[in-house]
Amino acid sequence: MSDxxxxxxxxxxxxxxxxxxxxxxxxxxxxxxxxxHRGPRSSxxxxxxxxxxxxxxxxxxxxxxxxxxxxxxxxxxxxxxxxPLDVACVAHLHPPSxxxxxxxxxTIASSNQSMDSWDQSPAATEVxxxxxxxxxxxxxxxxxxxxxxxxxxxxxxxxxxxLARSWAAAELGVDVLRSGLPEEARQWRFVASDQAxxxxxRAAAQLGLGRDxxxxxxxxxxxxxxxxxxxxTLDDLAAQGRRVIAVCATAGTTDLGAIDPLLAIAERARxxxxxxxxxxxVAGAFVMSEELRARVRGLELADSVTIDFHKLWWQPxxxxxxxxxxxxxxxxxxxxxxxxxxxxxxxxxxxxxxRSLDTSRRFDAAKVxxxxxxxxxxxxxxxxxxxxxxxxxxxxxxxxxxxFALVAPPSSVSCVFDAPxxxxxxxxxxxxxxxxxxxxxxxRTEIHSRPALKFTFMNPLTTREDVDQLVALVxxxxxxxxxxxxxxxx
Amino acid sequence: MSDxxxxxxxxxxxxxxxxxxxxxxxxxxxxxxxxxHRGPRSSxxxxxxxxxxxxxxxxxxxxxxxxxxxxxxxxxxxxxxxxPLDVACVAHLHPPSxxxxxxxxxTIASSNQSMDSWDQSPAATEVxxxxxxxxxxxxxxxxxxxxxxxxxxxxxxxxxxxLARSWAAAELGVDVLRSGLPEEARQWRFVASDQAxxxxxRAAAQLGLGRDxxxxxxxxxxxxxxxxxxxxTLDDLAAQGRRVIAVCATAGTTDLGAIDPLLAIAERARxxxxxxxxxxxVAGAFVMSEELRARVRGLELADSVTIDFHKLWWQPxxxxxxxxxxxxxxxxxxxxxxxxxxxxxxxxxxxxxxRSLDTSRRFDAAKVxxxxxxxxxxxxxxxxxxxxxxxxxxxxxxxxxxxFALVAPPSSVSCVFDAPxxxxxxxxxxxxxxxxxxxxxxxRTEIHSRPALKFTFMNPLTTREDVDQLVALVxxxxxxxxxxxxxxxx
Numbered sequence: 001m002s003d004x005x006x007x008x009x010x011x012x013x014x015x016x017x018x019x020x021x022x023x024x025x026x027x028x029x030x031x032x033x034x035x036x037h038r039g040p041r042s043s044x045x046x047x048x049x050x051x052x053x054x055x056x057x058x059x060x061x062x063x064x065x066x067x068x069x070x071x072x073x074x075x076x077x078x079x080x081x082x083x084p085l086d087v088a089c090v091a092h093l094h095p096p097s098x099x100x101x102x103x104x105x106x107t108i109a110s111s112n113q114s115m116d117s118w119d120q121s122p123a124a125t126e127v128x129x130x131x132x133x134x135x136x137x138x139x140x141x142x143x144x145x146x147x148x149x150x151x152x153x154x155x156x157x158x159x160x161x162x163l164a165r166s167w168a169a170a171e172l173g174v175d176v177l178r179s180g181l182p183e184e185a186r187q188w189r190f191v192a193s194d195q196a197x198x199x200x201x202r203a204a205a206q207l208g209l210g211r212d213x214x215x216x217x218x219x220x221x222x223x224x225x226x227x228x229x230x231x232x233t234l235d236d237l238a239a240q241g242r243r244v245i246a247v248c249a250t251a252g253t254t255d256l257g258a259i260d261p262l263l264a265i266a267e268r269a270r271x272x273x274x275x276x277x278x279x280x281x282v283a284g285a286f287v288m289s290e291e292l293r294a295r296v297r298g299l300e301l302a303d304s305v306t307i308d309f310h311k312l313w314w315q316p317x318x319x320x321x322x323x324x325x326x327x328x329x330x331x332x333x334x335x336x337x338x339x340x341x342x343x344x345x346x347x348x349x350x351x352x353x354x355r356s357l358d359t360s361r362r363f364d365a366a367k368v369x370x371x372x373x374x375x376x377x378x379x380x381x382x383x384x385x386x387x388x389x390x391x392x393x394x395x396x397x398x399x400x401x402x403x404f405a406l407v408a409p410p411s412s413v414s415c416v417f418d419a420p421x422x423x424x425x426x427x428x429x430x431x432x433x434x435x436x437x438x439x440x441x442x443x444r445t446e447i448h449s450r451p452a453l454k455f456t457f458m459n460p461l462t463t464r465e466d467v468d469q470l471v472a473l474v475x476x477x478x479x480x481x482x483x484x485x486x487x488x489x490x
Numbered sequence: 491m492s493d494x495x496x497x498x499x500x501x502x503x504x505x506x507x508x509x510x511x512x513x514x515x516x517x518x519x520x521x522x523x524x525x526x527h528r529g530p531r532s533s534x535x536x537x538x539x540x541x542x543x544x545x546x547x548x549x550x551x552x553x554x555x556x557x558x559x560x561x562x563x564x565x566x567x568x569x570x571x572x573x574p575l576d577v578a579c580v581a582h583l584h585p586p587s588x589x590x591x592x593x594x595x596x597t598i599a600s601s602n603q604s605m606d607s608w609d610q611s612p613a614a615t616e617v618x619x620x621x622x623x624x625x626x627x628x629x630x631x632x633x634x635x636x637x638x639x640x641x642x643x644x645x646x647x648x649x650x651x652x653l654a655r656s657w658a659a660a661e662l663g664v665d666v667l668r669s670g671l672p673e674e675a676r677q678w679r680f681v682a683s684d685q686a687x688x689x690x691x692r693a694a695a696q697l698g699l700g701r702d703x704x705x706x707x708x709x710x711x712x713x714x715x716x717x718x719x720x721x722x723t724l725d726d727l728a729a730q731g732r733r734v735i736a737v738c739a740t741a742g743t744t745d746l747g748a749i750d751p752l753l754a755i756a757e758r759a760r761x762x763x764x765x766x767x768x769x770x771x772v773a774g775a776f777v778m779s780e781e782l783r784a785r786v787r788g789l790e791l792a793d794s795v796t797i798d799f800h801k802l803w804w805q806p807x808x809x810x811x812x813x814x815x816x817x818x819x820x821x822x823x824x825x826x827x828x829x830x831x832x833x834x835x836x837x838x839x840x841x842x843x844x845r846s847l848d849t850s851r852r853f854d855a856a857k858v859x860x861x862x863x864x865x866x867x868x869x870x871x872x873x874x875x876x877x878x879x880x881x882x883x884x885x886x887x888x889x890x891x892x893x894f895a896l897v898a899p900p901s902s903v904s905c906v907f908d909a910p911x912x913x914x915x916x917x918x919x920x921x922x923x924x925x926x927x928x929x930x931x932x933x934r935t936e937i938h939s940r941p942a943l944k945f946t947f948m949n950p951l952t953t954r955e956d957v958d959q960l961v962a963l964v965x966x967x968x969x970x971x972x973x974x975x976x977x978x979x980x
Contacts, residue, residue, distance in 0.1 A: 003869070003872060004951075006869065007869070007873060007950050007951060008951060009589070010588045010589060010590075010804075010864070010865060010869075011575055011586045011587070011588055011589065011804070011949075011950075011951065012575065012586065012587050012588070012589055012592050013575060014523050014524065014525070014573070014575075016524070019520055019521070019523055019524050021589065022520050022523075022589060022592065022593070023516075023517050023520040023521075025589050025590075025592075025593045026513075026516040026517065026519075026520055026593045026596055027513050027516065027517070028593070029516075029593035029594065029596045029597050030509055030512050030513040030516055030596060030597075030600075031509070031513075032597060033504050033509055033512075033597060033600055033601070034504065034506070034509050035504070041609075041612060044612070044613075045836075045838065046608070046612070046616070046836070046837065046838025046839055046840070047837075047838055049612055049613045049616045050616045050619075050838070052613075052616075053613060053616040053617050053620050054616075054620055056620075056859075056863065057863070058620065058621060058624035058859055058862050058863060059624065059778075059862040059863060059865070059866065059867050059870065060863065060866055060867065061866060061867045061868055062866045062867075062868060062869075063863070063864050063865050063866030063868075063869055064863050064864060064866070065864075066589065066590050066593075066860075066864045069590060069860050069863045069864050070590075070593070070594075070597075070860065072863075073594075073597070073856065073859070073860060074597075076613065077613045077614065077617055077856065078597055078601055078613075079613075080612060080613040081601045081603050081611070081612065081613055081614060082603060082609065082610055082611065082612060083504070083601075084602050085501055085502065085503060085504075091609055091610070092604070092607070092609075092610055092829070093850075094602070094604055094610050094850075095602070096501050096502065096602070097501070097502050097599055097600060097602045098500045098501055098502070099499070099500060099501065099502055099511065099512060099515050099556065100500075100515075100556050100559060100560075101599065102502050102512065102515075102596060102599040102600050103512070103515045103516045103518070103519035103556075103560070103596070104519065104560075104563075105595040105596060105598070105599040106516055106519045106520060106592060106593070106595060106596055107519050107520075107522060107523060107560075107563070107564075107568055108595070108806070109587055109591065109592040109595040109806035109857075110520075110523055110587060110592050110806075111523070111568055111571045111573075112574050112584070112585070112586070112587045112806045112807060113571050113572060114582070114584055114807055117582070118536070119531075119572065119581055119582075119925055119931050120572055120581070120582055120584050120931075121571070121572065122531060122534070122536070122539055122570060122571065122572065123534075123539045123542075123543060123566065123567045123568075123569075123570040123571055124567065124571060126536070126539045126540045126542075126543040126544075127543050127567055129540075130543050130544055130546075130548065131548060134548035134549065151641040151645075151808070151848060151851075152848050152849060152850045152851065153849065153850065154847070154848050154849045154850075155641075155847075155848060158847075162696065176695075176698075176700065177695035177700065177701060178695070178700050178701050178702055179700045179702050180675075180676075180694075180698055180699045180700030180702065180703055181671060181698040181699075181700075185670075185698070186670075197849075198849075199849060202847070204670075205666075205667035205668070206652065206696060206697065206847065207696065207697075207698055208666075208670055208671040208675070208697055208698020208699070209670045209671075209698070210666065210667065210668050210669045210670030210671075211667060211668050212668055212669050212670065213670055254829060255828070255829060288549075308850075310850060314500075314501070316598070316599035316600075316602045316852070317602060317604055317850050317851065317852035317853075318641070318808075318850065318851070318852050338745070338935045338936045338937075339582070339744060339745055339933065339934070339935040339944070344918060345922065346535075346536070346922050346925075346926055347536065347537075348535065348536025348537055348540070349536055350536070357644070357645075357648075357692070357696065358641060358642050358644050358645060359642060359643065359644045359687075359688075359689060360583075360584075360642045360643065360644075360798075360800060360807050360808065361641075361642065361807065361808070362806070362807035362808050363807075366563065366567065367599075369546075369548055369563070370556075370559050370560065370563060372548050372549035373546065373547070373548060373549060373550065373553070373554050373559045373562075374500070374553050374554060374555075374556045374559050375500060375549070375553050376549065376550055376551060376552045376553030376554070377549050377550065377551045377552075378551055378552060378553075379493070379496065379497070379500075379552075379553055380549065382493060383497060428834060432835065432836050435609055435836075436836055441609055441610075443829065444829070445828045445829040446828045447828075454829070459501075460497050460501075461494075461497060461498060461501065
């Protein structure tokens, strides 16, 4: 084959021949997922996985046939991944993917629109704006709300708090993005619960305020922010002359799924003139269910909201959004670029770079829209409600079990428990043993320094019988009681 | 169909029936790219695109059949995207995608590994580490170098400069991520050329230093940092008591493709104890060619390097990397998480969250590895060398053309030119007119306040004849000379 012909074969072309070749290659990629191993993951050790991967040269002098490459990756990588659709894959907020999203990745990558400027994504820009409008309406934000897709909940939280910082600085007449943190910033604080995601701390660190600028508020028995503790904290901070620039509530904490009392917190934030950010990465999906949406009442009062489509919207990574209650808030971020977003484009050409902390950005909105349109409102809500009910059921099984105790009442889709007659190292051994032999990917965490195990239910195909089996499987891995060392706990 | 059966159909299953369904849906997605329109983009206006997109309800009460949804998006969105493979799509560093990467997106999204913790990405973690090692060797970094995949060049630059900030603070005994910017930070400066990407300013803004903390250095006629200007700047800053915490060189500027003199800059950075960051988003790929790698000599001396696989490595968005010369540098970033990266895992379980500013993170390394292994070293280098030669040719055509003048000699794959007998608004009209009627997606920018047009050659299938036609097409759009207003330029 001539070089030119070989090169031509490498690139995705949308003529008939090109699409036929793409279709064949896509089928081969699908075939590469057909691996003998079943279960949540294989039992290969890190060293074995490393050896198999390192046996494949990244870029050999001459290329290897694509079919071969796909087969090799199938055997070395896809066979030994974690399988989020397996009912025993319950460690994290790590969803199985829906088909409409997965096949949309093909079109997203083929078309390769970049969301920073209209002339790299003309129709795609409209899709992202349409999706953001839909989300704003669902949340109940004002008509002038909008948002932007980001690479994840952490990025969305960082963006929300970046806006909050600019907002606080603007009040002082300072453009913090231009001139840096003013002297007053030493008094700036973010307030969040002690169960908030660590990305709130990360945002404070990134923004130059430091993790110590995040003041944590005690939580109640469910893991939701305690209002009396919040009031006491705000009083303390006021007495110390601190300026709370953002109150960060969580709708669905990472471990307990707890939902902070958003309405009450919104009121307190308004009372002190603070930006009200809600990290609804987990429970934001509840706005899609008439049954569940009451749990996130107050979300519509937020200045900014983090929504992770790659959690309870069953999207493959990455797909997150940061919503703002007024699209004009993004002006706090805007930078002019000579080659993007010059401001002298034709009517209606929106350059989304002005809303984002990224420049080049993939068209993840397409997969979200394809998925929601395929799933439909009724089915989406039913799957979500099933998971919440399933989690309630899991909690009831834990409560009834001799070996286990619930760490907190269930709030969303995660169930955190411990084994009171056992030591911390027993819990660690159970979780690591299940992971090592590939029989379960179980969560392990700490709640207020109390070591715990965790089920996170992301897969709507999971049944109550599956839950019974998961609990039984964990129980069987506990050592015989005589080996427990009570004094070793904690 | 029962609810359970309908739900089951929605999720990607890797049994035979599930994969057969996925294969069928993937084929339909490929078919949805078969649209009548040809050329770099359709001539639809923003308003027309908006109407077509808004006619599709994001989430109707009952779901729509997947085949229908894919067809609808084909007609409303994929038909009216920008086509990076079209030879007249030359505005940005916006590449056509290679087939191995595109079909890998299917497996990436199906498998849905998350790169934050080993128990969400066991084999995938090894692939990312393997790719980072490969890249480190190619760049010529020390054996202890490593890196992490990010969502783009902006994110990579922000990560590199976040590390630089922590490094500078650590010298003062300050953990800036914990306690925020110290008083000394008022004197901290980043130094970069006046042609560096705006994400250097964005990073400074994000980090609390402010854009004004970026001191820009004048560039030479090619757009590369002028060493005498750098020396003068460093002397000035020293005299003013400023502390330069990072010198940021660019290997391949966004507009001119200029490559700063890395060896000399590395020496200056070392001399003043500053972190040496290189934004090699554009020309980093040159390490893959024996012919071109001399142009990026000095990259191996960097403390951190940004590499964008979604530029001259022909990967679909997103795929970027931030490399560090010693993996231990990532300790500057590390945060402990109760539920990820607890530090008490089994031997060999690496949790990449400790290297990243993200938490959940998609397995983009898979598509890069599949692509490089399929393309092979020789072909990769040949395609890259072709593009650089093509750009040199384009520059020669511009030089020989009566209407056009080169703004700077060519350095990489972009050719920036203006039309000396015409006004700025003429250039704007030419570019916007070509975009509006869909005949060319041409770049437009400003170099030192001089309005200019830009070709960026990302498509190795483009020929010299194509270049001739592109230049002729732009020339034909210029108004008759009598309409030019010399006093309106600039």
